[in-house]
Amino acid sequence: MALGVSRAVAGAPLAIVLWAARLIAGVTYLLWRRRGRIATENILLAGVRADAAQARALARTSFVAFATMVAESIVARRRLTLDNWDEHVQLSVSKQLEVLLRQPGQGLIVASAHLGNWEVAARAISMIKPVVVAYRPFNNPYLDQAAREARQGAHLRFLSRLEAHPMGFMRALAAGDVVALMIDQHATRGRVAVRFFDRPAWATKSVAMLSLTTRMPLVVAFAVRTGPMQYEIHATGPMECPRTGDREKDVLTITQAITDEVEKAVRHHPEQYLWGHRRWRR
């Protein structure tokens, strides 16, 4: 059924898809009150809105942004091609990063967050250089397989963080691929304490350790939505990630620097951030 819906969305006119996404987001916000409350609480904790009414309005907007993200990601699977991707996605990156992206054999670590459209970002970058995305699988293995197959592309692979491929990400980097990891979710293990919106939060050590161990360039990137099926990829870096001899300190420095970039981007585009995740769990 999910596959059927996905095919229908991919083939429908964009205006109808976006209208349906707004409708579904509105209904979901009304029915899934708990998630709406979490989003509102997070917005107030972050201090990006002054009072509860404004926070609720922003939470609702972010629900629409998320539904739009899902809808346009499905549409992009069929409509974003090697020939037309740059009509939909503009690269706003440094010359240095553009050279790295277009250099065959050059691995690249990309840290990102649930801002804008991370799926379209990965798909667009995969038109330049193969991309391997680290992802957290669904509990249901059938759903997971279906979702993973649907999300993948000719040069876009999804690799579970939980699968027994300890060298998978390193092999991808060694082959000159982009390895993309999300940094903005609460981490329960292999984690480091950072500050996000000036509040304590746990983040994964994986990005920093991958950078310190492989010595591959590390950038922070997001695809911000600028219009219907229109995105701009902003990137910071490559970041300086020297080894000082104190691993824990280096991991913290790198992870905090990435988290600061995420915070900066979220402050610029709070309506495009996925606020419904309990980011500040202990």
Add this chain to the structure above:
Amino acid sequence: MSRDDTLDILKGLLGRPQSDVQLKMEVASVTGETRIDEIGLDSLAILDFIYDVEDRFQIQIEIADLVALDRVNDLVAYVEARRAV
């Protein structure tokens, strides 16, 4: 330092707490013939382990070389070759 010494040190590093990971086998039962993938290190624990190896032997492991290593003996040989440079 003999190959056995290097192997023992590598096993010692494997025995350190690696990101809360439960290995698939006892460190004591790891031999030179054990495949690195079979030890049970996850994607974060292997990064910690490689970092430890570089620190302990004061070498730099190139990523292209690392991904070509299959068995623990390959890593032992690689470490010894690097230390000899």
